[in-house]
Amino acid sequence: MARSTKAAHAVNRLRERSNNAPxxxxxxxxxxxxxxxxxxxxxxxxxxxxxxxxxxDEFVVYVNNLHKQAPKKASKLDVAFEKKIAAAKQK
Known part of the structure; x- marks a missing residue:
């Protein structure tokens, strides 16, 4: 039962990405x-x-690759914050 939960969650996410396709x-x-x-x-x-x-595992990868979501938009502040974090890691 627990094994199928991972696969079921992947299918639920697919439904959300595909406008609730059945x-x-x-x-x-x-x-x-x-x-x-x-x-x-x-x-x-x-x-x-x-x-x-x-x-x-193969099924979950297959389902996750169907109807890929558009990349999330980042604001200018998010981009600037990411640059600061990257710069701080290099020091």
Missing amino acids: YSMVSLADGRFSLTLANLEQLDELPVSVSDAMEM
């Missing part, structure tokens, strides 16, 4: 995971498999 995780009997995507327009259809079955 992604879900399938946990197989052999301990591997697969990613599926439901078709909300055809509710009577089965979800489509998006990935092959993978080990947990």
